[in-house]
Amino acid sequence: MNGRTRAPMCERPTRGVFVAVLTVALFVSACSDATPHHDAGITVDTYCDAFSGALREGYEACCDYPADALDEYIEFVRQDCENGEISSVRAGNSVLDSEVAEACIEAYRRDFEDCIHDVPLGAECRYRWYGFAGEGESCRDVWYCERGLGCVGTPPDGVCTVLPVDGESCGETAECAPGGIYCSFEDWTCHQDPNIGEPCEREGICTAGECIDGTCQAYSFCR
Secondary structure, eight states: OOSOOOOOOOOOOOHHHHHHHHHTTOOOOOSSSOOOOOOTTOOTTTHHHHHHHHHHHHHHHHOOOOHHHHHHHHHHHHHHHHHTHHHHHHTTSEEEOHHHHHHHHHHHHHHTTTTEEOSOOHHHHTTSEEESBOTTSEESSGGGBOTTEEEESSTTSEEEEEOOOTTSBOTTTSOOOSSSEEEOTTTOBEEEOOOTTSBOSSTTOSSSSEEETTEEEOEETTO
16 A cells, blocks of 8 residues: 555553454554564474564554553463464474474564555465375364365364466365465355455455455554
């Protein structure tokens, strides 16, 4: 979006704001012109701290949130990280790709430079983790499967599956292959994720921002 202005200091946070940010897993940066922070050597032991630490940096720089509320949320995010994908890595079911993880964190920091969510993140963050299960093998979630496969079915009884790509029907899977495409619930066909300013049919499919009144729109992280 052209002609952007810095978002003003923000009102007190609501749980809805925090949940929305967690949904898109925001690794954030300080809203300044400072030199980008580089996370050298991200590992399974440091990933969640880097995740939550970057998130704290962005909120503290962009938003005037009460310290106790922010502390509580950051700890929630850290624990959610430890109990989710990272637990699968520790159990030997998945792999954390350190280089992709570092690139993803930097992408989220860039997204927060103006305190507005308007940067596409999928390409940078895809395949931060992936698993060993091949096509037809069981999975509890997508990160149990090899790169490019989806976990179709109800966890924990999913099956690693080759998903349809752009232009193909997704009526049987209700999902599309990873990589910036989504399954339309209107025509049950895979389409490219819409960009800022383009039409959208529901939340969670825009490359950046969110679907507001049928259009992908950027928004301030400090709503």
